[in-house]
Amino acid sequence: MTLHSTNPEGRKPVIRCAACPIADRAVCSYSTTRELSLLEAIKSYRTYLPGEEIQSTGEAAAHVGSVVEGIVSLSRLMPDGRRQMVGLLFPGDFLGRATRDTAPYDAIAVGQVTLCQFDRRRFEKMLGDSPALNRRLLDMTLDELDAAREWMVLLGRKTAREKIASFIALTARRSRAPVSADGLHIALPLTREAMADYLGLTIETVSRQIGALKRDGLIILTDARHLVIPDLDALSAEAGDDVV
Amino acid sequence: MTLHSTNPEGRKPVIRCAACPIADRAVCSYSTTRELSLLEAIKSYRTYLPGEEIQSTGEAAAHVGSVVEGIVSLSRLMPDGRRQMVGLLFPGDFLGRATRDTAPYDAIAVGQVTLCQFDRRRFEKMLGDSPALNRRLLDMTLDELDAAREWMVLLGRKTAREKIASFIALTARRSRAPVSADGLHIALPLTREAMADYLGLTIETVSRQIGALKRDGLIILTDARHLVIPDLDALSAEAGDDVV
DNA sequence: CGGGGTTTTGAGAAACTTCAAATATTGTGG
DNA sequence: CCACAATATTTGAAGTTTCTCAAAACCCCG
Incomplete structure (x- = not known):
């Protein structure tokens, strides 16, 4: 810059x-x-x-x-x-x-x-x-x-999985992420510790839930701080909010 | 409703x-x-x-x-x-x-x-x-x-016990409660369900934690919605905040 | 007194944390 | 550019807290 x-x-x-x-x-x-x-x-x-x-x-x-x-x-x-x-x-x-x-x-x-x-x-x-x-x-x-x-x-009310899905979906929406054929590419601005402090979880739970979303194909990790979202609607559905 | x-x-x-x-x-x-x-x-x-x-x-x-x-x-x-x-x-x-x-x-x-x-x-x-x-x-x-x-x-960070203690202490501070020889007399404005929705808990956990504070002598229930706080500092200490 | 709603209590299950350790990743000086 | 230390992340096993389901007790009002 x-x-x-x-x-x-x-x-x-x-x-x-x-x-x-x-x-x-x-x-x-x-x-x-x-x-x-x-x-x-x-x-x-x-x-x-x-x-x-x-x-x-x-x-x-x-x-x-x-x-x-x-x-x-x-x-x-x-x-x-x-x-x-x-x-x-x-x-x-x-x-x-x-x-x-x-x-x-x-x-x-x-x-x-x-x-x-x-x-x-x-x-x-x-x-x-x-x-x-x-x-x-x-x-x-x-x-x-x-x-x-x-x-x-x-x-107060979301599960760990919903918290993580909410956070990633929010990050995707906030950063006008580049879209390519495989989905939205986003960077996580926070460390696992900061995410845990944001979401009211421990770092271990954050890590495990990110792993779970990855295993379920909702996100694809390129490295610990960069990921691809193939289907943002599918991810958002895991966030527990009303469909907007 | x-x-x-x-x-x-x-x-x-x-x-x-x-x-x-x-x-x-x-x-x-x-x-x-x-x-x-x-x-x-x-x-x-x-x-x-x-x-x-x-x-x-x-x-x-x-x-x-x-x-x-x-x-x-x-x-x-x-x-x-x-x-x-x-x-x-x-x-x-x-x-x-x-x-x-x-x-x-x-x-x-x-x-x-x-x-x-x-x-x-x-x-x-x-x-x-x-x-x-x-x-x-x-x-x-x-x-x-x-x-x-x-x-x-x-x-995000308090335990169920701390949440309940925080809520009761807050209620005590907000309602200029009458003080008598045995302590502060306060009325809980919310039902157990509303407290649960406030604190991100279930009604059962709310009820159990109120029971626990009662057993520990931090509060004395007169009925489900009225209680006496013998020592507000002691109760506040259970709330997990910095000592003010 | 009866009935709806509220509160309490119990037992078992689930979610999340804690403790511990292995595995990346990053930055630094040689 | 490499090795090493420091930091960050993941994984595993066990423990704790809180939730869920179920039912009993209580309470207020008509």
Whole structure:
């Protein structure tokens, strides 16, 4: 990609908003050119390495911002080490709570991540003055709430097999996967451990259920992180949802 | 779902906003007197009987509104009958998506419920003009998102015992329960079935775990829906969360 | 008092986890 | 480019938790 050089600080040159790859989906997508120029003045870019902690629970967060590239996981760590992922942020998604000074969850970079950051206080101030930002943030938060609830159904009521099938089908839908004669080719963005934390399972169960789907011909593994879905409808049928 | 006697009227005389019991928490709580009078013009009250369906999945929702009295559950029913609750609305909470025309979940009255309703289209229109409403709705939605995520941790990683302990502790905190010499007296607002749907368990497991907490002296049941908590800290310790 | 619904209890089965170890895979320095 | 260490994934066997099925007990209301 264009924004690739990793400098030690994780700082990046500022991309002009007009050329921003997430301009149509980000928190600023309802904003006028005039408002964009105000945001442009307070934004900065930063990159994080795979596995790097962007924010940790209880820590004061100086910044909020948009995911430009990569994936960020939000998770809660229980005192005894159990971890549950509670959110997965893709490019365009917004990270952080403008109106709260400590982060309620750990935000961890999955793969390399680039954020478009704003100073939290200054962003909060702008939010107070901008109906466009406010409204966009509301719409995004409502979408996140819907996703969280869908996820609750998965966590509370689905079997391990359904969880895995749901996750793979979701990944297939989210990444506009290349279709070839043998099916959809997709890459799994998460490690088995991260999948387990996402789905409320152990890594062993994740591995076994992926194996089972493979044996049943619903997926074909090329390697541990890449697979082919010959028939997405058949896979989706294993996910336990209503036929959409 | 149980059959219930019909609710012929369900209409209630309009309470003046100035005398509204949820004025400090509702979606209108940031609004000026002037804006309240606009809302007052388009609001209506309606009551629902215990178990009555307020909205069902996929159905067009004509209204949105605030819970004034009672509790509303939001849940998703899977095609084979499994049900997962995804939200529990208390007085002051807002029901419905202004910017979406079909409800994504079933909204069911738990006990008798009174709503302060607005025509969805008209409310949506006001939302476009009102920073106060917008901002309040954003704050409420962020709180709901936090609650949903907390709940995801419970669903994905907690044991049955921890789930029950969490639920009882939560209920105790939410209902300013009367304290007497023997402890906190609380009423469980949900049936065992509703608790099971909330916690991602079966009714039998709910019943057994309540029995276990009782045997361990962490709760004292007066009847199936009323109990005493001698030591809330001890109960909370069973919930598996960080010590707060 | 009867009947519907709710809650509890029991026994066995199933799903998932835990512990343990083997097998890939990846990154690194020589 | 290879060997090696570190990490990630798979597999196996046994154990635990939770579910399922079945039935009894309880409770509220008319």
